[in-house]
Amino acid sequence: MDLAKRFKQNPLLKPADLEPSRAGMVIECLLNPGVFRFQDMTWLLVRVAERPVQQAGHISVPIYNDYGGIEILHFRKTDPDLDGSDPRVIRYKGKDYLTTLSHLRLVCSPDGKVFHEPEGYTPIFGKDKLEAYGIEDCRVTEIEGTFNLTYTMVSALGVGVGLIQTKDWNSYDRRGMIFPPHNKDCAIFEEKINGKYYALHRPSSPQLGGNFIWLSESPDLIHWGNHKCIATTRANMWDSARIGAGAAPIKTSEGWLEIYHGADADHRYCLGALLLDLNDPSNVLARTEFPLMEPSEPYELKGFFGNVVFTNGHLVKEDTISLYYGASDEVICGAELSVKSILRTLLIK
Amino acid sequence: MDLAKRFKQNPLLKPADLEPSRAGMVIECLLNPGVFRFQDMTWLLVRVAERPVQQAGHISVPIYNDYGGIEILHFRKTDPDLDGSDPRVIRYKGKDYLTTLSHLRLVCSPDGKVFHEPEGYTPIFGKDKLEAYGIEDCRVTEIEGTFNLTYTMVSALGVGVGLIQTKDWNSYDRRGMIFPPHNKDCAIFEEKINGKYYALHRPSSPQLGGNFIWLSESPDLIHWGNHKCIATTRANMWDSARIGAGAAPIKTSEGWLEIYHGADADHRYCLGALLLDLNDPSNVLARTEFPLMEPSEPYELKGFFGNVVFTNGHLVKEDTISLYYGASDEVICGAELSVKSILRTLLIK
Numbered sequence: 001m002d003l004a005k006r007f008k009q010n011p012l013l014k015p016a017d018l019e020p021s022r023a024g025m026v027i028e029c030l031l032n033p034g035v036f037r038f039q040d041m042t043w044l045l046v047r048v049a050e051r052p053v054q055q056a057g058h059i060s061v062p063i064y065n066d067y068g069g070i071e072i073l074h075f076r077k078t079d080p081d082l083d084g085s086d087p088r089v090i091r092y093k094g095k096d097y098l099t100t101l102s103h104l105r106l107v108c109s110p111d112g113k114v115f116h117e118p119e120g121y122t123p124i125f126g127k128d129k130l131e132a133y134g135i136e137d138c139r140v141t142e143i144e145g146t147f148n149l150t151y152t153m154v155s156a157l158g159v160g161v162g163l164i165q166t167k168d169w170n171s172y173d174r175r176g177m178i179f180p181p182h183n184k185d186c187a188i189f190e191e192k193i194n195g196k197y198y199a200l201h202r203p204s205s206p207q208l209g210g211n212f213i214w215l216s217e218s219p220d221l222i223h224w225g226n227h228k229c230i231a232t233t234r235a236n237m238w239d240s241a242r243i244g245a246g247a248a249p250i251k252t253s254e255g256w257l258e259i260y261h262g263a264d265a266d267h268r269y270c271l272g273a274l275l276l277d278l279n280d281p282s283n284v285l286a287r288t289e290f291p292l293m294e295p296s297e298p299y300e301l302k303g304f305f306g307n308v309v310f311t312n313g314h315l316v317k318e319d320t321i322s323l324y325y326g327a328s329d330e331v332i333c334g335a336e337l338s339v340k341s342i343l344r345t346l347l348i349k
Numbered sequence: 350m351d352l353a354k355r356f357k358q359n360p361l362l363k364p365a366d367l368e369p370s371r372a373g374m375v376i377e378c379l380l381n382p383g384v385f386r387f388q389d390m391t392w393l394l395v396r397v398a399e400r401p402v403q404q405a406g407h408i409s410v411p412i413y414n415d416y417g418g419i420e421i422l423h424f425r426k427t428d429p430d431l432d433g434s435d436p437r438v439i440r441y442k443g444k445d446y447l448t449t450l451s452h453l454r455l456v457c458s459p460d461g462k463v464f465h466e467p468e469g470y471t472p473i474f475g476k477d478k479l480e481a482y483g484i485e486d487c488r489v490t491e492i493e494g495t496f497n498l499t500y501t502m503v504s505a506l507g508v509g510v511g512l513i514q515t516k517d518w519n520s521y522d523r524r525g526m527i528f529p530p531h532n533k534d535c536a537i538f539e540e541k542i543n544g545k546y547y548a549l550h551r552p553s554s555p556q557l558g559g560n561f562i563w564l565s566e567s568p569d570l571i572h573w574g575n576h577k578c579i580a581t582t583r584a585n586m587w588d589s590a591r592i593g594a595g596a597a598p599i600k601t602s603e604g605w606l607e608i609y610h611g612a613d614a615d616h617r618y619c620l621g622a623l624l625l626d627l628n629d630p631s632n633v634l635a636r637t638e639f640p641l642m643e644p645s646e647p648y649e650l651k652g653f654f655g656n657v658v659f660t661n662g663h664l665v666k667e668d669t670i671s672l673y674y675g676a677s678d679e680v681i682c683g684a685e686l687s688v689k690s691i692l693r694t695l696l697i698k
Contacts, residue, residue, distance in 0.1 A: 089556070094584070096557050130578070133557070157578040158558025176575040179529065180563055182554040205531040206555045207438070208445050208482070209507025214529055223572035226525040229479070229506040235443075 003342065004271075004293040004323070004335035009113045011299050011331035012324075018048060021103060021123060022070070025050040025062070028100050029304045032326040034140035035247065035313030036147060038169065042112040042315060044324060045138050045149070046332060048123070049100035059084050062101040064125075064132045073097065088305070095156060101126075102134040104151065106169065112315070112322055113334065121169055130155050130177055135162065139312050141188040141248045143197075148221060150186040150199070153177055161186040161201060163222065175222050179203070185213075185244030187312070188221065189256070189281070197221050198281055200230075200245035200258065211242030213260060213274075215282050228282045231274060233262070238291050239272060240264045246311045249276065250321070254343050255285050259292065259323070261310050269308040270294040271325075275346045286346040292337065295327070303328025352691065353620075353642040353672070353684035358462045360648050360680035361673075367397060370452060370472060371419070374399040374411070377449050378653045381675040383489035384596065384662030385496060387518065391461040391664060393673060394487050394498070395681060397472070398449035408433050411450040413474075413481045422446065437654070444505065450475075451483040453500065455518065461664070461671055462683070470518055479504050479526055484511065488661050490537040490597045492546075497570060499535040499548070502526055510535040510550060512571065524571050528552070534562075534593030536661070537570065538605070538630070546570050547630055549579075549594035549607065560591030562609060562623075564631050577631045580623060582611070587640050588621060589613045595660045598625065599670070603692050604634050608641070608672070610659050618657040619643040620674075624695045635695040641686065644676075652677025 015027040028051050033044035052060040058074045059082070065071040075082045075092055083091040090097050104124040107115040126135045130153045138151035149164040158181030165173045179186060185202035192198075197218040204211050213231040216224040233240050239262025249256035256276040263269045270291035277283035295307045311325040321337040364376040377400050382393035401409040407423045408431070414420040424431045424441055432440040439446050453473040456464040475484045479502045487500035498513040507530030514522045528535060534551035541547075546567040553560050562580040565573040582589050588611025598605035605625040612618045619640035626632035644656045660674040670686040 154557065156557060157561065157581070158552065158554050159556075160552075160576060177577070178574050180532065180550070180565070180576040181552040181558045182531070182556070183529065201529070203507065203509075203530045204555050205507050206553050207508075207531070208503065208505060209530045212506065216529070218572055219568070220572075223567055223569075223574035225527050225572035227509060227529040228526070232506070 001290050002293055002296060003345070004337050006297060007113060007334040007336075010297065010333040011327060012113065012334055013044075013046065013107065013115055013332040015330065018105065018117065020050055021048070021125070024053055024072070025070075026053055029330045030326070030332050031102070031329055032137045032310050032312050033324050033332055034104075034138040034149065035315055035324050036140040036142060037315060038108075041108045041110055042322075043106060043108045044115060044313065044332065045124075045140055046105050046107060047102050047136050047138065047326075048105045049102045049134075051100045059090055059099070061090060061097045061099055063097065064101070064127070064134075066129070070101065098133045098154065100134075102136045102154075104135060104138050124149075124164070124172065126153070128153070128174075130157060130160065131162070132156065137184065137312055139187045139247055141190055143188075143190060143221075148188050150178070150188055152184040158182060159184060165221075178222060178224055179216075185312070187245040187248050187258075190248045190251070193279065193281060199224065200249070202242075202244040204242075211244070213243055213245055230276070230282055230284055231260075231287065238262055238264055238268070238270050238294070241267075246271070247313045249281070250316050250339065251278070252339055252343060254347065256281050257339065257342060257346075259311060259314070259321075259337075259342075262291070267305070267307065268295065269310050271309060271311060273342050273346060275343070288342075288345055292342060292345070293335065297327070299331055299333065300327040303330030305329035350639050351642055351645060352694070353686050355646060356462060356683040356685075359646065359682040360676060361462065361683055362393075362395065362456065362464055362681040364679065367454065367466065369399055370397070370474075373402055373421070374419075375402055378679045379675070379681050380451070380678055381486045381659050381661050382673050382681055383453075383487040383498065384664055384673050385489040385491060386664060387457075390457045390459055391671075392455060392457045393464060393662065393681065394473075394489055395454050395456060396451050396485050396487065396675075397454045398451045398483075400449045408439055408448070410439060410446045410448055412446065413450070413476070413483075419450065447482045447503065449483075451485045451503075453484060453487050473498075473513070473521065475502070477502070477523075479506060479509065480511070481505065486533065486661055488536045488596055490539055492537075492539060492570075497537050499527070499537055501533040507531060508533060514570075527571060527573055528565075534661070536594040536597050536607075539597045539600070542628065542630060548573065549598070551591075551593040553591075560593070562592055562594055579625070579631055579633050580609075580636065587611055587613055587617070587619050587643070590616075595620070596662050598630070599665050599688060600627070601688055601692060603696065605630050606688065606691060606695075608660060608663070608670075608686075608691075611640070616654070616656065617644065618659050620658055620660060622691050622695060624692070637691075637694055641691060641694070642684065646676070648680055648682065649676040652679030654678035
């Protein structure tokens, strides 16, 4: 029961549509955009994953060095200390390196379907030692004229959630890591509840616990506390292995509607929904039993990492959710969903 | 080069010295006390790990139920779905259960050597679903008359750091989870630095990252941000597998002196020290190359989990650190260290 009406223009963006950020790099994937309205247009903040041009007999991986430049490390494929079995991560002498380095790039569109890279907006790159392996999967939450960008900081020190604030998409205030490792999939609510900011996030645990959705409170968006687990994975279901929030929850008359992703042990990623109490979002009122959206189109079934639909951005106008999503970790797509239809699914007992 | 002068009264407390918290339970271990001064005495907030009286042919494990009581789960040792190979954790049908349930108990002493349980002070038990598997390893930091207890909350939802505040050790304000999973070993600094509270903590990661010491800032002790990694494990050394903060850092003329624990791949736990910049504690000035203290006495070499010295509490008077520690995850011991001797070790290049 797939409730999503895919855009007929899908995929909206593919790696060949953008230029690499610098010579010697190739765009491997476009992923999981944050979405916002700005200057009467629809904007996507796209995750662009690049890898160095590969040399025969080697795996070459990129990392940021201490001076903001990119350093390329070359590993001989026959080196017995190298484990190159995963396309996304290699392991060398007990240390992990990502095969790609991600940055965030702005594209915009008057109609929400055909996107272009505007002049005068620079990409956002990792720049701290906590971002030496890049920055990924950014949610954008606008609160009182300020855009709050929550994204994944990746480095050998761990994977956590960073916050950047901007009003104009030209100057950026980096607020540091707001959720320590291991954490990602952070979506800030668009308004305060009883005087406090709220965010969903997804810590992961090496033992006990799992890949669950948590809720936290903040007085200032920078410091967070009162962490509570609000949803766990469900055995033998489509969301049995990991779940994580999508974009900021949608305020409805029935509660906060959150579209989340879930994956099973085969790494098949689908979308579902949670309904949270308006006054106390730690109180989960309902959860979809079946996916709202699952990989079915060719571009969702095959790609850099197939069988994936993953969202962290949407726009809502009355009943219509314009949802943007990464398909197969390679291309950017869009689909429409109806708030009422999702609520109907959630509220039937 | 062990700098610690063990108390000749060691071990100061062993499981038989205290009564179980309720009928049907047995105290298995006393561990890792928080330490503070109160009413002109030295107090320890001891972690008491209990397990149910075991029945023949079964492993019985305790968990808190939703009503604050203890529920005992019995697993047949021959059940093929049971993995009981680890004395600390069993796994049944993909879910982990601790074999013991820990609570925190107060003992006090006029001389810091001979401890007794005072009348009129109740133990602190886990009471939330985030504490269904108990509470562990509490640090106590006194700030302006309020004692801040940072401890490990353990449940099937994950392992995180909780905060409880008290002024009188009779009424307690539970402030919720302040660091989300997977996190433990949290020590709050005893004073603000440039207007902010600081804490050390230890997130762990299922991939990338590791078991490293991080530093964070807070306006109010409840909400935390600007997380930074300040120390990592060191390959082929005594602290190669995991490190974590001990008690609140000691303010010295040379910097904040932090006594931390480190373990290697064989789970041998020793103590070392970090020296942090007084004005910017994210700046690590020095780190001990060799342990300050390592398991050597019989009670440190053998016990519930042998080869362990682990501290999260001490008192400091002029040059003398009275350090309390868990030995072999079974008994509580004490030792004296000199601030100057540790600084000398740290500052020699």
